Amino acid sequence: MSKFSGTKINPKKFHRSQTKFFVILIPLAIFVGLPIVFIINHAFKPTNELYAWPPRFFVRRPTIDNFRNLVDLASESGIPFSRYLFNSILVTVVGVFLSILITSLAAYGLSKLKFKGKKLLFEINTLALMFVPIAVTIPRYLTMANIGLIDTYFGLILPLIAIPVGMFLVKQFIDQTPNEVIESAKIDGASEMQIFLKIIMPIIAPAVATVGILSFQLIWNDVVGSSLYVDSESLKTLPFYFSTIAAVAGNPVAGQGMMAAASFIMFVPNIVLFIFLQSKVMNTMAHSGIK
Amino acid sequence: MTNKMNSPLWFITPYVMLFFTFIIIPVVIAILLSFTYFNTIETPEIIGLRNYIELITRDEVFMQYVLPNTIKFAFIVGPVGYILSFLLAWMLAQIPHKARTVFAIILYSPSMTAGIAMAVVWTVIFSGNSTGYLNALLMNWGLVQEPIQFLQSPDYLMTIMMIVSLWGSMGVGFLAMLAGILNIDQSLYEAAYVDGMKNRWQEIFYITIPSMKPQMLFGAVMSVVGTFTVGAIGVQLSGANPTPQYAGQLMVNHIEDFGFIRYLMGYASAVSVVLLVMIYSISKVTFNLLGEKNR
Numbered sequence: 001m002s003k004f005s006g007t008k009i010n011p012k013k014f015h016r017s018q019t020k021f022f023v024i025l026i027p028l029a030i031f032v033g034l035p036i037v038f039i040i041n042h043a044f045k046p047t048n049e050l051y052a053w054p055p056r057f058f059v060r061r062p063t064i065d066n067f068r069n070l071v072d073l074a075s076e077s078g079i080p081f082s083r084y085l086f087n088s089i090l091v092t093v094v095g096v097f098l099s100i101l102i103t104s105l106a107a108y109g110l111s112k113l114k115f116k117g118k119k120l121l122f123e124i125n126t127l128a129l130m131f132v133p134i135a136v137t138i139p140r141y142l143t144m145a146n147i148g149l150i151d152t153y154f155g156l157i158l159p160l161i162a163i164p165v166g167m168f169l170v171k172q173f174i175d176q177t178p179n180e181v182i183e184s185a186k187i188d189g190a191s192e193m194q195i196f197l198k199i200i201m202p203i204i205a206p207a208v209a210t211v212g213i214l215s216f217q218l219i220w221n222d223v224v225g226s227s228l229y230v231d232s233e234s235l236k237t238l239p240f241y242f243s244t245i246a247a248v249a250g251n252p253v254a255g256q257g258m259m260a261a262a263s264f265i266m267f268v269p270n271i272v273l274f275i276f277l278q279s280k281v282m283n284t285m286a287h288s289g290i291k
Numbered sequence: 292m293t294n295k296m297n298s299p300l301w302f303i304t305p306y307v308m309l310f311f312t313f314i315i316i317p318v319v320i321a322i323l324l325s326f327t328y329f330n331t332i333e334t335p336e337i338i339g340l341r342n343y344i345e346l347i348t349r350d351e352v353f354m355q356y357v358l359p360n361t362i363k364f365a366f367i368v369g370p371v372g373y374i375l376s377f378l379l380a381w382m383l384a385q386i387p388h389k390a391r392t393v394f395a396i397i398l399y400s401p402s403m404t405a406g407i408a409m410a411v412v413w414t415v416i417f418s419g420n421s422t423g424y425l426n427a428l429l430m431n432w433g434l435v436q437e438p439i440q441f442l443q444s445p446d447y448l449m450t451i452m453m454i455v456s457l458w459g460s461m462g463v464g465f466l467a468m469l470a471g472i473l474n475i476d477q478s479l480y481e482a483a484y485v486d487g488m489k490n491r492w493q494e495i496f497y498i499t500i501p502s503m504k505p506q507m508l509f510g511a512v513m514s515v516v517g518t519f520t521v522g523a524i525g526v527q528l529s530g531a532n533p534t535p536q537y538a539g540q541l542m543v544n545h546i547e548d549f550g551f552i553r554y555l556m557g558y559a560s561a562v563s564v565v566l567l568v569m570i571y572s573i574s575k576v577t578f579n580l581l582g583e584k585n586r
Contacts, residue, residue: 011385021382042412105301105306129513129516135321135543158312192298271396279392285471286474
């Protein structure tokens with residue numbers, strides 16, 4: 001029998017035979033990670049280092065000037081920075097909460113309850129995995145204008161909280177939970193909603209965390225909502241404000257430092273959240289298959 | 292209050308309502324609008340198939356640049372990103388847990404950077420004057436005398452778009468494949484070796500891929516969709532729509548160009564419908580390809 005390498009999947013500790021993977025993975029991780037390290041360094045560079053020649057990758061004398069300028073520029077334009085920040089946080093927190101709630105409810109319904117059209121609904125949802133929102137931006141705008149969502153916080157939140165991918169992942173996850181638990185709770189007189197809240201929700205915590213991350217990324221980074229669905233400046237969110245700096249700084253001199261600071265502010269919450277929840281995400285992904 | 296809530300309606304109504312309002316209805320409206328002339332001010336006027344006919348016969352930009360660009364972009368970034376996701380996931384599965392977690396976080400992190408961040412980092416790196424990092428490097432090594440206008444030059448823009456997209460392509464699909472590989476029953480490998488399997492390649496093709504087929508399919512769909520979603524990247528990098536000499540113009544940009552710059556909504560909708568149909572058919576083809584290979 002030739003050497004058996006299957007057991008090398010998910011090894012407990014380092015073995016010499018893994019060296020070849022590290023030889024490939026380390027340079028690749030550096031290539032992938034450098035731009036991220038770059039964002040972090042660039043955000044803290046003083047002006048003379050931003051335009052030093054030859055350009056330096058790492059920051060020498062870190063400063064928070066870029067962040068300060070970013071805040072100042074906002075108040076010059078009439079809307080304080082805190083307003084954009086408040087809007088972003090409000091929209092993201094409410095959006096993520098609703099997204100988790102609505103998605104898990106529907107996933108439970110599709111996984112464990114019996115009703116007409118259930119199969120069809122899941123089929124349509126799977127089809128919608130292939131949906132690219134950017135392709136139907138215009139009709140989406142028209143729909144929203146017709147139901148009066150333009151220029152409200154709802155206009156920023158509602159279009160983003162029904163995520164087919166999230167719903168798909170949670171449904172696949174709930175499929176794995178044993179029916180016996182649900183049956184016995186029913187014998188004890190629990191309603192479907194009680195079963196969902198008290199039994200299912202704790203079990204599907206990893207999947208919920210995953211939907212949370214996906215919807216956080218979607219809502220926190222969303223520019224389309226602010227640029228199309230709200231007109232008043234006081235309702236717009238951080239990424240929109242940052243994207244206007246990008247437009248002003250068409251010539252790189254005007255706002256490179258500020259843009260780097262902006263990217264830093266946008267990126268950090270994403271990565272922190274992901275680092276905390278990555279084991280939960282992996283747990284969910286194990287059931288992510290399309291059969 | 293919750294002790295009487297048994298009807299499935301409690302569970303599915305909120306999702307279904309949102310899902311229909313923001314996904315299904317817009318798609319339907321897009322299809323309807325695509326048969327009209329609509330300039331956002333007057334009521335849409337039905338003109339039958341004229342938008343589609345014009346798109347195919349008259350729109351030289353679409354036929355000469357947008358469509359070939361989109362196809363080229365999708366057919367390179369999609370499969371390469373997908374194969375890369377699998378290979379990386381496969382390698383990650385074979386190193387210890389702690390190192391794997393660190394690598395997975397690094398590889399996933401680009402897909403979290405918003406469009407602005409991507410544009411900032413990469414525009415600075417490829418910037419056309421001597422403060423651009425790549426130009427500074429090349430000039431330092433004496434490879435070029437004058438800085439190259441990477442982002443404004445039609446010769447480079449597409450390549451840069453592809454590199455940046457591949458850099459950010461380790462998303463949800465990659466995580467799914469990693470989880471898929473880690474969850475394969477190890478006794479399958481053992482059995483296969485007893486039955487005379489000889490090497491790693493056989494291992495990958497006869498055991499690994501078939502055992503994680505559901506995740507492979509999920510990854511494939513995510514990869515196709517991801518490829519088309521990052522489509523706006525050319526405009527972000529070059530800072531202009533249309534991109535210089537239409538070098539990085541993709542369908543998404545064409546839609547924005549006609550919809551929000553020229554206000555020809557009916558026409559833009561027709562392009563949207565073509566895009567949705569393309570994504571759908573490519574996903575289907577991918578499905579069938581992967582499905583058959585592993586049977």
